[in-house]
Amino acid sequence: MEVIVCPTYEEISVAAARVVAETLNEKPDAVLGLATGSTPLGLYKELIRMHKEEGLDFSHVTTFNLDEYVGLSHNHPQSYYYFMWENLFKHINVPVENIHVPSGTANDYRAYCEWYEDRIDECDGIDLQVLGIGSDGHIAFNEPSSSLASRTRLKTLTEQTIDDNARFFDKREDVPIYSITMGVGTILDAERLILLANGEGKADAVAAAVEGPVSSMITASALQLHPDSLFFVDEAAAGKLKMRDYYDWIQKNKPGSPGA
Numbered sequence: 393m394e395v396i397v398c399p400t401y402e403e404i405s406v407a408a409a410r411v412v413a414e415t416l417n418e419k420p421d422a423v424l425g426l427a428t429g430s431t432p433l434g435l436y437k438e439l440i441r442m443h444k445e446e447g448l449d450f451s452h453v454t455t456f457n458l459d460e461y462v463g464l465s466h467n468h469p470q471s472y473y474y475f476m477w478e479n480l481f482k483h484i485n486v487p488v489e490n491i492h493v494p495s496g497t498a499n500d501y502r503a504y505c506e507w508y509e510d511r512i513d514e515c516d517g518i519d520l521q522v523l524g525i526g527s528d529g530h531i532a533f534n535e536p537s538s539s540l541a542s543r544t545r546l547k548t549l550t551e552q553t554i555d556d557n558a559r560f561f562d563k564r565e566d567v568p569i570y571s572i573t574m575g576v577g578t579i580l581d582a583e584r585l586i587l588l589a590n591g592e593g594k595a596d597a598v599a600a601a602v603e604g605p606v607s608s609m610i611t612a613s614a615l616q617l618h619p620d621s622l623f624f625v626d627e628a629a630a631g632k633l634k635m636r637d638y639y640d641w642i643q644k645n646k647p648g649s650p651g652a
């Protein structure tokens with residue numbers, strides 16, 4: 393695991409966007425795993441800028457989103473499909489047929505989740521998966537007690553997640569209580585993981601994920617089991633990391649860095 397602490401949210405967004413751009417430069421038909429929420433907005437803004445100003449090309453890219461609320465259709469303003477369309481897809485040149493966001497309105501969820509997993513396999517897996525982290529330590533909607541071997545499935549949200557996400561809805565009662573989400577096992581199958589976290593509200597979750605025991609109670613801690621995961625964390629979200637100096641020391645002494 394690599395922990396990269398940057399002073400501001402803008403800097404973690406730009407640093408993470410560089411990793412996405414490097415992936416696309418190496419593999420123009422890369423499969424990207426994408427996340428929703430407030431955290432990746434800065435990353436998406438930077439990718440849009442790179443597309444418009446530097447010609448970053450998404451024309452051969454395939455995307456898979458982590459999760460969706462059950463009951464919300466693609467055109468519902470709070471659906472994750474709508475979020476992705478408004479905040480990324482409509483601004484770049486990814487072919488619409490290459491976009492996958494789990495459906496919140498499937499008739500048979502079990503079959504649908506199996507199809508989603510199969511579709512990822514047919515595309516030879518995810519090359520780079522973008523992640524946020526919930527204040528309860530979740531990745532995607534893998535709430536505490538989710539199996540670390542879980543696959544795409546229906547998941548009941550915790551009250552904490554419903555509270556956290558109520559800000560996007562007119563009222564708390566409007567937040568769906570079920571989601572369809574990639575599992576922790578699905579996420580761990582990606583070649584490379586980048587997790588972004590900003591703000592004081594994420595400091596406990598980040599510390600637990602990076603320095604705590606691997607536990608289904610903090611599903612982000614499963615990243616400790618992955619051979620290539622990067623955490624991009626701003627100062628506030630890094631506030632509870634005990635080994636912070638060491639992480640900075642590693643970055644300073646990386647081959648090619650000014651401190652090396």
Ligand code: PGA
Pocket residue numbers: 428429430431432524525526527530531532
């Ligand atoms: P946020 O959500 O980016 O809106 O804080 C993160 C998450 O719940 O994974």
